[in-house]
Structures are given as C-alpha cells and as structure tokens.
Amino acid sequence: MRLAIVSDIHANLQAFEAVLADIDRKGADAIVCCGDVVGYGGDPEACVDLVRERCAAVVLGNHDLAVANGTGLRMLPPEGREAARLHRHILNDERKHWLAGLPDRLEIFGVTLVHAAPEEPRSWMRLEAARDAARQFDHFATDLCFFGHTHIPGVMADQLGVFSIRPGRRYLVNVGSVGQPRDGDPRACVGYFETETFAYEMSRVAYSTAGAAGAIRAAGLSEGLGARLHTGR
Ligand code: ZN
Secondary structure (H helix, E strand, C coil): CEEEEECCCCCCHHHHHHHHHHHHHHCCCEEEECCCCCCCCCCHHHHHHHHHHHCCEECCCHHHHHHHHCCCHHHCCHHHHHHHHHHHHHCCHHHHHHHHCCCCEEEECCEEEECCCCCCHHHCCCCCCHHHHHHHHHHCCCCEEEECCCCCCEEEECCCCCCCCCCCCCEEEECCCCCCCCCCCCCEEEEEEECCCCCEEEEEECCCHHHHHHHHHHCCCCHHHHHHHHHCC
16 A cells, blocks of 8 residues: 655645645555644644544654643743644644544554654654664564654664665654755655555655745744745754
8 A cells, every 4th residue: 555654744734735735646545644733833723634634643743742731842942832832722622632642653554653763752852863763673563664753854774785665674764844844955745655565755845835934924923933944944
C-alpha cells in the first residue's frame, strides 16, 4: 500500500490544503500524521478538523499536548508558548479532549509513528544526527519509523553503506514539516512510502506563505511566526 506521511502541520491551513491536494493528485491509500497538528499557526480549529477527517492515524506532538492541557507549555520557545496559549483559548473542549487522547506512538500499516523519538516519546528528544539516532533502533520493532519534531527532513539508517531504502534494513525517517519547514526550503513537506517495495519519496509542495502569514497576523500572533514561513528557517 501507498502511505502519505505528514507531520508538524502547526495550524497552517494553507500549507495543509496544498499538501492534501498533492496527495489527492498523486494518490495514497492512507494518510498518517506524526503530530503537532496545532501550535504556531493561524488556523488551529480547521487543521484539527481536517486531520480528523483525512488522517487514518495520528500521534501526539509536544504542541498538541501543551494546547490540550497545558503540559509542557513553559518548555516551548516564547513564540510557541504565545501561540499554544491562544490555541488553548480558541479550541473547544471536545477538540482539546481529542488532542489529549492521541497516542504517544503507533504501529500501523507495518511502520512505527512517533512525534520526536521512539525512546521515551514524551521526552521530546531532538534527533538531529546519526549519533542521536543510533540507540533509537532498540526502541521500535518495525523496519521503518517515521517522525517529525525538528521540522528538518532526513533519513537515518541502522547500517552504513546502505544507499537505498529496502526491506530487511532499518530506517528512521524524518518527514519534515507541513506548516513550518526549517531546512531553508519554505515549501511544505510530505513523504510517500510504498510498504511493499520500500520506495520512499520526499515531496515538497509550494503554497501561499503570504496567506498563511496573513492568518497568523489575523489571529493576533507575533509577526515573526509569519515571516519565517517565507524563508523556511
Ligand atoms: Zn513541531
């Protein structure tokens, strides 16, 4: 089957709609989400509703938890804290209850999903280099584990010298961020994975960053949150 994997939508409706259009155009049997549906962006309600409508599986992100019940709010960077407080105010109890009930990890369609790292998902560890990743392979059972959190796409393999993703080898795949990419490319990220052949494609989707920045401004959030969308930093 063909999976579309999204992560870190961060209430960016313009980016998420563009990614969904890409998925609908290319085709996928299921869409799964590695968390952080809310935080940072201008449209938390619409993004929660659209994720619930379109995604077959969703795991909990640190911003989701902070918005749902305030846990870890003080650990977020200042602009993230400001947005999480606002989203806590905007979302009704039913939507916050749904966020609070998201699982820390899921094994589904033969792959593992976490937000940050398979070892102690709620420590929100940042997997940025192969060295950080090495011991993570002991903490999931499938060949593939998809994650997000750093907003920087990448693939980490359990063995050196592996140049194609293939069955029997193991990988941690950061699918990047839909709503706030930070690798210098402002286009939204979505990963496509074929569960039979192990083919993986990282797709980038252009969208209206001006529209998303406008929604952030209209919500009364800091200008910087909109400005960073234009550069992808
Ligand atoms: Zn995030």
